[in-house]
Amino acid sequence: MPLYDLNGKNKYYTLYCCIRGDILRGKLKSGERLPAKRALAKDLGVSVVTVQLAYEQLLAEGYVTSRERSGYFVERVLPQENFLVQREERGAHKKPPEPETEPESGHGRSQPYADDHTQYIADFVKGATPAKLFPFSVWTKLTRAVLADCGEHLLERVPCDGDAELKAEIAAYLYRSRGVDTDPRYIVIGAGAEYLYGVIVQLVGRDKLYAVENPGYATISGAYALNGARFAPVPVGEEGISLGGLKQINADVLHISPSHQFPTGVITPAYMRSRIIEWALGGDRYIVEDDYDSEFRLSGRPLQSLFSLCPERVIYMNTFSKTLAPSMRMGYMALPPALYKKFLKLFSSSANVVPLFEQKTLAAMLKGGYFERHLSRLKNYYRDIRRQTLETLGTLFPDCEVYDTQGGPHLLARLADGYGKDIFDAAKDSGARVKRLSDYFLAPSAEPKKYAVFNYSGVTAEQLAALKFKKYNK
Amino acid sequence: MPLYDLNGKNKYYTLYCCIRGDILRGKLKSGERLPAKRALAKDLGVSVVTVQLAYEQLLAEGYVTSRERSGYFVERVLPQENFLVQREERGAHKKPPEPETEPESGHGRSQPYADDHTQYIADFVKGATPAKLFPFSVWTKLTRAVLADCGEHLLERVPCDGDAELKAEIAAYLYRSRGVDTDPRYIVIGAGAEYLYGVIVQLVGRDKLYAVENPGYATISGAYALNGARFAPVPVGEEGISLGGLKQINADVLHISPSHQFPTGVITPAYMRSRIIEWALGGDRYIVEDDYDSEFRLSGRPLQSLFSLCPERVIYMNTFSKTLAPSMRMGYMALPPALYKKFLKLFSSSANVVPLFEQKTLAAMLKGGYFERHLSRLKNYYRDIRRQTLETLGTLFPDCEVYDTQGGPHLLARLADGYGKDIFDAAKDSGARVKRLSDYFLAPSAEPKKYAVFNYSGVTAEQLAALKFKKYNK
Numbered sequence: 010m011p012l013y014d015l016n017g018k019n020k021y022y023t024l025y026c027c028i029r030g031d032i033l034r035g036k037l038k039s040g041e042r043l044p045a046k047r048a049l050a051k052d053l054g055v056s057v058v059t060v061q062l063a064y065e066q067l068l069a070e071g072y073v074t075s076r077e078r079s080g081y082f083v084e085r086v087l088p089q090e091n092f093l094v095q096r097e098e099r100g101a102h103k104k105p106p107e108p109e110t111e112p113e114s115g116h117g118r119s120q121p122y123a124d125d126h127t128q129y130i131a132d133f134v135k136g137a138t139p140a141k142l143f144p145f146s147v148w149t150k151l152t153r154a155v156l157a158d159c160g161e162h163l164l165e166r167v168p169c170d171g172d173a174e175l176k177a178e179i180a181a182y183l184y185r186s187r188g189v190d191t192d193p194r195y196i197v198i199g200a201g202a203e204y205l206y207g208v209i210v211q212l213v214g215r216d217k218l219y220a221v222e223n224p225g226y227a228t229i230s231g232a233y234a235l236n237g238a239r240f241a242p243v244p245v246g247e248e249g250i251s252l253g254g255l256k257q258i259n260a261d262v263l264h265i266s267p268s269h270q271f272p273t274g275v276i277t278p279a280y281m282r283s284r285i286i287e288w289a290l291g292g293d294r295y296i297v298e299d300d301y302d303s304e305f306r307l308s309g310r311p312l313q314s315l316f317s318l319c320p321e322r323v324i325y326m327n328t329f330s331k332t333l334a335p336s337m338r339m340g341y342m343a344l345p346p347a348l349y350k351k352f353l354k355l356f357s358s359s360a361n362v363v364p365l366f367e368q369k370t371l372a373a374m375l376k377g378g379y380f381e382r383h384l385s386r387l388k389n390y391y392r393d394i395r396r397q398t399l400e401t402l403g404t405l406f407p408d409c410e411v412y413d414t415q416g417g418p419h420l421l422a423r424l425a426d427g428y429g430k431d432i433f434d435a436a437k438d439s440g441a442r443v444k445r446l447s448d449y450f451l452a453p454s455a456e457p458k459k460y461a462v463f464n465y466s467g468v469t470a471e472q473l474a475a476l477k478f479k480k481y482n483k
Numbered sequence: 484m485p486l487y488d489l490n491g492k493n494k495y496y497t498l499y500c501c502i503r504g505d506i507l508r509g510k511l512k513s514g515e516r517l518p519a520k521r522a523l524a525k526d527l528g529v530s531v532v533t534v535q536l537a538y539e540q541l542l543a544e545g546y547v548t549s550r551e552r553s554g555y556f557v558e559r560v561l562p563q564e565n566f567l568v569q570r571e572e573r574g575a576h577k578k579p580p581e582p583e584t585e586p587e588s589g590h591g592r593s594q595p596y597a598d599d600h601t602q603y604i605a606d607f608v609k610g611a612t613p614a615k616l617f618p619f620s621v622w623t624k625l626t627r628a629v630l631a632d633c634g635e636h637l638l639e640r641v642p643c644d645g646d647a648e649l650k651a652e653i654a655a656y657l658y659r660s661r662g663v664d665t666d667p668r669y670i671v672i673g674a675g676a677e678y679l680y681g682v683i684v685q686l687v688g689r690d691k692l693y694a695v696e697n698p699g700y701a702t703i704s705g706a707y708a709l710n711g712a713r714f715a716p717v718p719v720g721e722e723g724i725s726l727g728g729l730k731q732i733n734a735d736v737l738h739i740s741p742s743h744q745f746p747t748g749v750i751t752p753a754y755m756r757s758r759i760i761e762w763a764l765g766g767d768r769y770i771v772e773d774d775y776d777s778e779f780r781l782s783g784r785p786l787q788s789l790f791s792l793c794p795e796r797v798i799y800m801n802t803f804s805k806t807l808a809p810s811m812r813m814g815y816m817a818l819p820p821a822l823y824k825k826f827l828k829l830f831s832s833s834a835n836v837v838p839l840f841e842q843k844t845l846a847a848m849l850k851g852g853y854f855e856r857h858l859s860r861l862k863n864y865y866r867d868i869r870r871q872t873l874e875t876l877g878t879l880f881p882d883c884e885v886y887d888t889q890g891g892p893h894l895l896a897r898l899a900d901g902y903g904k905d906i907f908d909a910a911k912d913s914g915a916r917v918k919r920l921s922d923y924f925l926a927p928s929a930e931p932k933k934y935a936v937f938n939y940s941g942v943t944a945e946q947l948a949a950l951k952f953k954k955y956n957k
Contacts (some may be wrong), residue, residue: 137640160619161615163808164619164809165614165810166810201836203836215711228833235829236685237689334637335641336638338835338838359677360804362812363838364810364841366840
């Protein structure tokens with residue numbers, strides 16, 4: 010009898026789940042070597058590629074590490090082991106930006122480029138999904154269908170937590186795409202991420218301290234400040250957020266993007282995820298799992314969510330502004346049952362802030378599979394643009410070092426110290442607008458390796474070609 | 484040469500403006516008698532009805548008072564006079580609810596009817612505009628036109644303050660319908676009134692004290708509390724809010740509905756408006772002029788806004804949830820320039836929370852005159868329902884006393900003390916669901932005259948007929 014029984018379509022995902030289960034249940038112990046790929050493939054009657062994909066997924070999520078020429082080894086994942094893990098013990102299998110280690114005169118939350126009137130060939134800062142990729146004809150069709158089907162129901166007041174049909178479609182989508190198993194009841198629809206941050210403050214408390222990732226989106230900490238709550242930055246390193254830093258500031262809430270941190274691209278490894286959950290369970294604490302951009306993981310399956318590990322302590326949230334269009338203000342969150350109860354208490358006499366028409370149209374897009382087809386096209390497009398961005402970087406700066414976790418749509422790059430100028434100036438000279446990694450620091454902090462962030466979601470193939478052309482004609 | 488030169492269509496409104504101007508400029512002095520209606524009509528070559536309408540408008544706004552059989556007299560309006568005005572001096576030309584005078588064991592912010600499973604014939608509490616009145620075919624047509632005309636522009640990120648076209652249309656509409664002359668730049672679009680209350684707290688300050696009308700909407704004070712600001716109720720009397728009460732609590736912001744207070748229906752008279760503005764100018768204070776339901780003034784022109792008197796200190800706001808549909812979350816506010824600047828500073832990196840599609844459709848409705856035609860139909864409908872409500876009340880309770888300022892869609896009614904039961908119980912017995920005026924008190928307060936609030940916006944002619952029918956068959 011083979012080790013694992015793999016039926017159905019997604020063989021590699023099933024295999025990944027089986028191995029992950031064995032690791033979490035302690036059947037596969039920390040330090041243990043996984044079977045050789047070829048041998049396991051033969052044993053299970055699947056292709057080597059299937060095993061390879063499963064192992065890569067486990068590697069990306071931090072369940073295993075890989076040692077060159079010796080294979081894959083189980084990481085320390087289980088909570089009881091976690092407390093013993095010292096950072097020094099872990100092998101350096103990744104090249105992280107390490108922004109918090111060497112102190113240096115940092116940069117604040119400044120808005121660079123405000124006075125910059127340079128004419129750029131390509132803008133790696135703005136990062137808007139190209140409008141031409143939006144399924145406009147589908148959307149038009151659904152819009153008309155919603156008008157015809159719903160009629161005067163479209164005029165009815167929407168319950169405070171949103172349209173029930175959309176809530177159900179989002180729950181089903183989260184299960185399909187993300188493995189997030191949530192009761193549709195506990196989903197709340199809101200007018201975009203920033204609106205939802207405000208609701209979170211109202212639910213969890215304005216007197217609480219909110220820990221945010223540093224570097225990170227200034228809009229997140231800005232939203233907490235705007236809503237009258239205190240926030241404190243916590244450094245992000247190669248393993249995600251610094252747990253020591255988090256404990257030091259005595260925060261009540263942690264706002265985190267474990268699947269794909271912006272701008273570092275760091276993926277929080279599995280054993281760190283367990284420890285973060287433990288932190289939350291150690292007190293009356295909550296985690297906001299901000300899954301923005303997680304759809305753009307360009308290889309492998311999506312990463313397991315914190316929410317799945319502990320739905321009582323994690324608020325899972327995301328928006329459709331990037332995957333559909335920024336003009337559609339639609340975000341959602343899956344709340345822990347206790348917070349959902351409080352939401353009803355506070356908002357039951359209010360109507361939902363998103364127009365019903367928009368909610369019904371999005372529900373139809375999800376229901377008909379249009380959204381996921383669109384997302385798949387978008388990912389193909391980004392894979393292409395990413396490849397061309399890497400090529401262009403290689404052409405412009407042959408000794409450029411890239412840090413990229415394939416969790417698009419952005420990557421980090423830097424030039425070797427002896428290059429004479431840093432990549433920010435070099436990119437500007439070449440006609441590419443970028444931001445320094447340090448521009449995303451919320452507090453003065455170290456950034457020894459002078460990375461720049463290349464957000465390629467708003468850059469076209471033509472612009473990338475023009476950059477190369479300029480290099481050749483220099 | 485006649486006293487006033489009346490050309491153009493709206494003769495009565497022109498006459499009203501002329502007389503108002505004379506009062507404000509001091510040409511017509513406090514206590515002076517207006518010319519007799521018949522004589523002035525003859526003098527100006529207009530009908531007596533025209534003069535009558537102009538005088539009624541002046542009366543409704545408190546520029547003049549009427550004394551039975553002696554005519555209309557100019558009120559004390561000018562600021563320099565206002566300080567001398569004692570409340571006792573003013574004639575009692577109205578029958579107000581006087582809710583703040585006689586202390587009595589009050590009612591809290593309770594939600595009555597939560598456990599009430601009575602089957603009512605007519606619901607005078609809910610108050611939703613009937614869906615059948617919504618111009619659905621126009622809206623469908625405009626929706627399609629917007630899709631075709633705007634195309635991919637609909638996907639673009641909307642600036643933080645809203646779509647420029649909609650802002651311009653709202654400014655034009657406010658000028659046409661309300662005489663509010665505002666720079667479209669300073670208008671901010673938001674996802675409904677409650678969302679905008681939150682933005683106001685972010686703009687004016689969470690540490691400020693917000694005065695709210697008592698009785699009033701619990702959602703208003705609730706929104707301030709939810710956003711972490713303090714609020715304090717100020718009693719509403721026959722002249723609107725109590726200035727003494729306002730000064731006593733040392734508030735920084737006053738949230739007020741001067742054109743039509745809910746639930747009392749009180750209209751703040753002109754001389755009180757000047758004094759409220761003076762209060763704001765006497766410190767770093769702001770007024771939130773919440774013009775909700777002001778469109779439903781069923782006779783005469785709309786009342787002059789506080790915003791027009793002092794755009795530097797007044798935030799003018801309203802929504803389309805009642806006039807269009809509650810499922811369309813669309814509100815707006817006209818900000819004082821200083822607050823608009825602050826808004827840009829706080830929100831410039833955020834997108835507006837209302838979908839562009841909705842904004843473009845509403846802009847098209849306003850531009851094509853569809854909204855105002857709809858509003859006019861709605862007012863005709865409400866005039867009718869109001870008349871039938873009054874008839875029904877007269878049939879059910881022949882000695883019922885009604886307090887109604889024609890600022891629909893609700894009115895107050897009470898039964899004489901000797902009736903045996905109060906109107907709340909009597910209405911319930913007849914099959915009509917109402918709320919006691921005291922249910923709208925935010926703090927325990929007096930309500931000696933036991934009024935009930937009849938919100939007739941969600942009641943149909945059939946339901947009113949059924950109420951009468953039940954009475955006849957008792």
